[in-house]
Amino acid sequence: xxxxxxxxxxxxxxxxxxxxxxxxxxxxxxxxxxxxxxxxxxxxxxxxxxxxxxxxxxxxxxxxxxxxxxxxxxxxxxxxxxxxxxxxxxxxxxxxxxxxxxxxxxxxxxxxxxxxxxxxxxxxxxxxxxxxxxxxxxxxxxxxxxxxxxxxxxxxxxxxxxxxxxxxxxxxxxxxxxxxxxxxxxxxxxxxxxxxxxxxxxxxxxxxxxxxxxxxxxxxxxxxxxxxxxxxxxxxxxxxxxxxxxxxxxxxxxxxxxxxxxxxxxxxxxxxxxxxxxxxxxxxxxxxxxxxxxxxxxxxxxxxxxxxxxxxxxxxxxxxxxxxxxxxxxxxxxxxxxxxxx
Amino acid sequence: xxxxxxxxxxxxxxxxxxxxxxxxxxxxxxxxxxxxxxxxxxxxxxxxxxxxxxxxxxxxxxxxxxxxxxxxxxxxxxxxxxxxxxxxxxxxxxxxxxxxxxxxxxxxxxxxxxxxxxxxxxxxxxxxxxxxxxxxxxxxxxxxxxxxxxxxxxxxxxxxxxxxxxxxxxxxxxxxxxxxxxxxxxxxxxxxxxxxxxxxxxxxxxxxxxxxxxxxxxxxxxxxxxxxxxxxxxxxxxxxxxxxxxxxxxxxxxxxxxxxxxxxxxxxxxxxxxxxxxxxxxxxxxxxxxxxxxxxxxxxxxxxxxxxxxxxx
Numbered sequence: 001x002x003x004x005x006x007x008x009x010x011x012x013x014x015x016x017x018x019x020x021x022x023x024x025x026x027x028x029x030x031x032x033x034x035x036x037x038x039x040x041x042x043x044x045x046x047x048x049x050x051x052x053x054x055x056x057x058x059x060x061x062x063x064x065x066x067x068x069x070x071x072x073x074x075x076x077x078x079x080x081x082x083x084x085x086x087x088x089x090x091x092x093x094x095x096x097x098x099x100x101x102x103x104x105x106x107x108x109x110x111x112x113x114x115x116x117x118x119x120x121x122x123x124x125x126x127x128x129x130x131x132x133x134x135x136x137x138x139x140x141x142x143x144x145x146x147x148x149x150x151x152x153x154x155x156x157x158x159x160x161x162x163x164x165x166x167x168x169x170x171x172x173x174x175x176x177x178x179x180x181x182x183x184x185x186x187x188x189x190x191x192x193x194x195x196x197x198x199x200x201x202x203x204x205x206x207x208x209x210x211x212x213x214x215x216x217x218x219x220x221x222x223x224x225x226x227x228x229x230x231x232x233x234x235x236x237x238x239x240x241x242x243x244x245x246x247x248x249x250x251x252x253x254x255x256x257x258x259x260x261x262x263x264x265x266x267x268x269x270x271x272x273x274x275x276x277x278x279x280x281x282x283x284x285x286x287x288x289x290x291x292x293x294x295x296x297x298x299x300x301x302x303x304x305x306x307x308x309x310x311x312x313x314x315x316x317x318x319x320x321x322x323x324x325x326x327x328x329x330x331x332x333x334x335x336x337x338x339x340x341x342x
Numbered sequence: 343x344x345x346x347x348x349x350x351x352x353x354x355x356x357x358x359x360x361x362x363x364x365x366x367x368x369x370x371x372x373x374x375x376x377x378x379x380x381x382x383x384x385x386x387x388x389x390x391x392x393x394x395x396x397x398x399x400x401x402x403x404x405x406x407x408x409x410x411x412x413x414x415x416x417x418x419x420x421x422x423x424x425x426x427x428x429x430x431x432x433x434x435x436x437x438x439x440x441x442x443x444x445x446x447x448x449x450x451x452x453x454x455x456x457x458x459x460x461x462x463x464x465x466x467x468x469x470x471x472x473x474x475x476x477x478x479x480x481x482x483x484x485x486x487x488x489x490x491x492x493x494x495x496x497x498x499x500x501x502x503x504x505x506x507x508x509x510x511x512x513x514x515x516x517x518x519x520x521x522x523x524x525x526x527x528x529x530x531x532x533x534x535x536x537x538x539x540x541x542x543x544x545x546x547x548x549x550x551x552x553x554x555x556x557x558x559x560x561x562x563x564x565x566x567x568x569x570x571x572x573x574x575x576x577x578x579x580x581x582x583x584x585x586x587x588x589x590x591x592x593x594x595x596x597x598x599x600x601x602x603x604x605x606x607x608x609x610x611x612x613x614x615x616x617x618x619x620x621x622x623x624x625x626x627x628x629x630x631x632x633x634x635x636x637x638x639x640x641x642x643x644x645x646x647x648x649x650x651x652x653x654x655x
Contacts, residue, residue, distance in 0.1 A: 163627075
């Protein structure tokens with residue numbers, strides 16, 4: 001990082017323009033936003049104090065929880081029902097068509113490929129993230145240089161999917177067989193396996209896996225860090241005792257480590273399932289949904305903006321919601337189970 | 343001294359019945375395998391980023407004709423040309439600024455409002471409290487896509503679009519993005535903070551209240567300082583999510599350059615320039631600088647706060 005700061009002047013950035021883009025607006029952002037929030041809570045508390053003492057208990061909670069409920073209501077709950085209702089109307093929004101759009105979309109060949117791709121994401125993305133995350137957590141736990149290893153693998157977490165996609169475009173880069181390959185993957189294919197280079201992004205045999213791999217690469221660090229913390233929470237004496245009793249490492253892993261880490265694996269797994277269903281950016285940047293790589297979230301965006309078809313767009317969003325409902329119910333049940341144990 | 347204390351441990355170790363010589367050999371082999379596996383995985387993980395980093399410092403046409411790994415052999419041709427080009431040619435400076443304009447309130451507003459709400463959920467009694475909280479847990483899984491159309495219609499009705507300018511030259515499109523990120527971030531934020539607040543020791547508040555401290559004092563003087571790990575991890579999470587977001591920005595401001603953040607700018611560059619442009623390499627790294635600084639400097643808190651909030655539950 002230090003080197004970078006030294007280089008900045010050499011880039012001849014017009015910092016003057018950068019700073020005068022819109023300074024008043026930035027000042028509003030830095031000062032006014034926190035002030036409004038602060039004065040809201042202080043002002044509202046003043047009102048509570050002036051009111052009759054008997055009513056404090058019934059007013060105060062709503063003052064504290066009110067803004068959150070209002071915003072979640074307006075930004076999440078109201079539009080959610082709005083979209084469900086909208087999906088039952090035609091393209092123009094004036095005629096009620098019931099489930100016709102669903103029937104129309106679910107028999108569309110293009111949409112069936114979209115659904116297949118989402119299913120691939122749903123199965124492979126959480127699965128691979130958990131496998132790599134768990135393997136890295138277990139392995140790095142036994143080496144003295146655990147910290148730098150974890151930091152390096154965790155790093156993609158800070159990178160946007162857009163930047164990740166650019167990074168991987170260079171990995172998957174394809175050039176004709178008669179010139180040197182510049183993408184590392186094809187360089188390996190050509191030089192080590194003496195085979196023809198592959199168009200990873202266009203070839204429908206590979207491209208969905210190529211997209212999912214980008215996502216896996218980005219999320220594994222997150223899974224690893226959480227799983228590693230759970231691993232370190234397992235008492236050392238427990239593992240020692242099993243080893244002394246002659247259990248080999250595989251048995252220790254299957255009988256002790258895995259069951260004790262299961263709650264954490266479930267939490268990470270459900271989070272990844274939600275991520276898989278919401279995946280958008282990678283496909284948007286890499287292929288724009290071409291070459292049979294489209295997924296629900298990107299298709300929904302395309303229906304909304306490129307096609308301007310609100311009926312299709314709403315219906316796809318509701319299909320996404322239906323896919324998430326099992327996770328949603330599972331989350332709530334997990335939460336209640338944890339609450340009950342308290 | 344050390345001999346005396348070490349001595350009793352010795353017979354115990356041999357009593358476990360391991361034959362030292364074969365044990366040590368297989369141990370050494372598996373130890374070597376372990377190191378190889380860890381180092382190979384780590385190298386595989388950093389190679390993609392490393393490749394882009396090296397390409398971003400190579401002269402214009404070089405990475406279109408030879409792989410980045412050839413740059414390690416002489417002649418060592420490295421240059422800042424790509425970085426200069428990206429700063430000169432694209433809307434990088436304004437979009438960098440826009441990313442701050444979007445991210446700072448996009449973090450402050452949800453974190454503050456979530457802290458207020460989490461305080462109420464954790465320490466106040468009100469009708470429907472547990473049901474509302476359960477509803478928030480359910481909303482954690484709801485896809486954002488479900489909200490776009492009605493919310494977009496609402497934003498247009500209220501004039502919160504990139505075409506309108508508010509006093510002080512503030513683009514109304516920013517307000518729409520701030521509110522959207524606030525709403526989308528709130529369920530997780532409230533969930534994380536409420537779980538953290540709830541396990542703070544109750545006697546602390548009681549004794550403070552006996553001393554005559556009001557609700558505000560308890561909140562600002564006791565709860566917030568004690569919750570720094572959870573707040574820090576929430577801030578990092580929300581910061582990364584907002585700074586790196588592409589979808590929400592695309593939906594609420596489209597491509598309007600007055601409001602578009604770096605991710606939108608970068609995605610446009612990718613589609614307009616196609617693969618293999620030298621602008622892309624440098625632009626990608628520019629977009630990573632801020633989140634990487636935030637992330638690396640606060641990594642410690644990130645992990646601690648998330649664990650306290652969600653895993654231990």
